[in-house]
């Protein structure tokens with residue numbers, strides 16, 4: 001019998017190796033991967049999220065839990081990826097700081113938090129060109145592209161990327177932007193799909209965009 | 223004796239310096255940009271071909287510390303010496319490069335434009351306690367690739383004061399150098415009588431990004447003084463503890479200093495910094511956090527011991543508005559910076575994690591600066607020892623208001639604040655219209671702007687600078703904004 005409460009606790013404590021082992025044991029014991037994911041990992045992460053929101057734990061603990069989540073996900077992923085958009089990976093996000101800009105602290109935090117929520121994050125680092133974004137989005141079949149910029153000189157490049165994504169026929173990929181000089185208004189102006197002011201709301205934004213996607217896709221071609 | 227403070231035991235300070243040199247020799251700094259690596263190789267700094275890290279031997283750092291000057295004299299637009307950055311001097315300058323402004327009429331936070339910027343320059347020019355001006359925020363009504371040169375020009379067009387500035391692109395410095403050289407007989411004269419101090423930031427931990435390293439080497443080639451400003455975030459991209467952070471901070475400054483000295487020995491380098499804490503709940507980066515303040519004061523001690531001029535982002539606030547938090551953070555920072563003897567303190571006017579600039583705050587902070595500078599004036603005997611005769615006079619006359627001693631000394635001793643500090647009693651205050659600090663700040667701004675007198679630049683010089691900026695950064699057919707004073 002697999003004790004999901006214990007898995008949740010390991011996740012909460014950030015014990016990634018032990019959690020990975022327990023994930024493997026659960027599968028070996030014949031539990032369905034979706035159940036392990038939901039009850040072993042996601043349920044644990046929900047507590048982490050709640051406690052973070054209420055100042056009971058802090059960023060380091062959240063990131064430790066996120067790392068454990070990732071370790072567990074790595075075990076489950078191969079069994080879940082046959083169901084794209086299913087309960088498995090929350091989806092692939094390609095992230096990068098735009099061309100000319102080396103500020104990556106905020107982007108890295110967003111990436112780590114997103115991984116902790118079950119997203120698969122492909123991090124392109126800093127100084128990323130439109131071609132690099134597009135290439136990565138295609139290669140990883142990403143559902144979201146996240147761009148970060150901290151300079152007024154570089155944020156304008158986001159518009160270039162949005163247009164290049166359209167030109168490349170990748171309209172269905174949701175584009176999210178963030179960074180100190182960026183705003184929700186600016187996101188709208190350049191035709192991006194979303195903006196978030198911090199890492200926690202970025203993850204909520206990603207979730208929301210993923211959830212609304214199927215409807216949009218149905219409406220799209222008509 | 224000048225009032226001062228210490229946060230490090232000398233043996234700990236020496237240990238930190240030693241460790242930071244060790245870190246540079248063992249870990250070195252990483253330079254990803256191939257162009258920069260080529261330039262570094264030309265001055266004898268070879269990167270590891272796979273890690274792109276450059277180890278910097280201790281002897282090179284020590285040699286660089288010998289050639290780096292212990293002070294730099296900033297000159298005004300006309301080439302007159304204006305401020306010595308070094309020694310025991312403590313100067314205050316508006317903080318730099320905010321993304322937004324707090325509109326004083328609407329109290330809304332919004333994007334700045336060139337007209338806002340000119341207003342700021344005129345106001346800053348008239349504030350008596352600031353030693354020079356900075357390019358405080360970034361006008362959004364010009365293409366951003368030229369914004370660095372544009373705001374440098376706007377300061378020089380409307381004020382004679384020296385400038386703290388910096389470039390926004392890898393190629394930004396030479397263009398700004400050319401503009402400044404137009405105020406001198408040429409490049410050599412500019413190097414001999416610099417009119418600006420440029421900010422350059424290493425990419426913590428122990429990396430140099432493409433733009434900053436190009437800016438650093440270009441400044442050194444031009445002889446433009448540089449403040450090296452690491453931005454550690456404690457617990458995030460730095461050890462959370464003061465000593466570990468101090469080693470990292472020192473190593474980063476010394477790496478830049480060594481590179482600059484290799485490019486051109488004698489390049490003035492200011493040991494600067496803008497370290498911040500990292501908020502473990504909100505993920506924000508407060509520079510006014512108490513632990514960050516300790517780090518600022520600690521690195522100032524290291525800088526002094528190394529015989530280098532120092533700079534810090536202090537005397538500013540992370541608050542969003544001009545509220546009690548802003549007053550506390552700015553005041554505490556200003557006093558600590560003054561007591562630590564930091565030569566160039568970048569802060570006045572700034573709010574919101576260096577993201578937002580406020581003119582009301584700038585006039586208020588000018589007063590904070592006056593207080594901090596007054597506080598560090600040496601305590602000296604002023605005809606008051608032995609005190610007996612003076613006290614006899616007091617007992618005899620019951621007051622000293624008309625005493626020769628008072629008449630001789632009170633104007634120097636008893637500081638009368640300007641209108642930003644309210645010293646009325648309640649009835650006087652009501653009698654004068656119950657004016658809030660904001661009413662008074664707005665009046666101050668209007669008054670200073672009202673008495674502003676332009677020291678105009680020759681038309682030909684305007685044209686030359688505008689021509690250079692247009693040629694090097696505007697799309698064909700686009701035009702730069704025309705502003706008052708520019709014909």
Ligand code: B12
Nearest residue numbers: 102103104105106146148151152178179198199319423575
């Ligand atoms: C740290 C810092 C640096 C570090 C960067 C280190 C690194 N590895 O990132 C260093 C020192 C290297 C640096 C360099 C420079 N910097 Co800088 N920097 C900052 C500073 C102080 C903090 C940024 C930060 O990390 N904040 C903490 C993180 C957690 O917050 P965040 O980035 O905002 O991210 C959060 C949200 O925005 C959001 N988010 C972020 N990205 C994304 C993406 C998506 C998709 C979503 C949904 C959300 C999201 O979630 C994040 C987490 O909560 C800012 C000022 C500020 N307060 O923003 C200046 C600032 C951005 N820098 C500035 C400048 C001028 C520079 C330099 C040009 C200085 C110079 N002359 O050398 C260089 C630029 C070099 C270049 N080409 O990029 C200016 C920008 C001015 C302007 N108008 O453009 C600022 C505003 C400071 C100032 N007033 O001078 N800088």
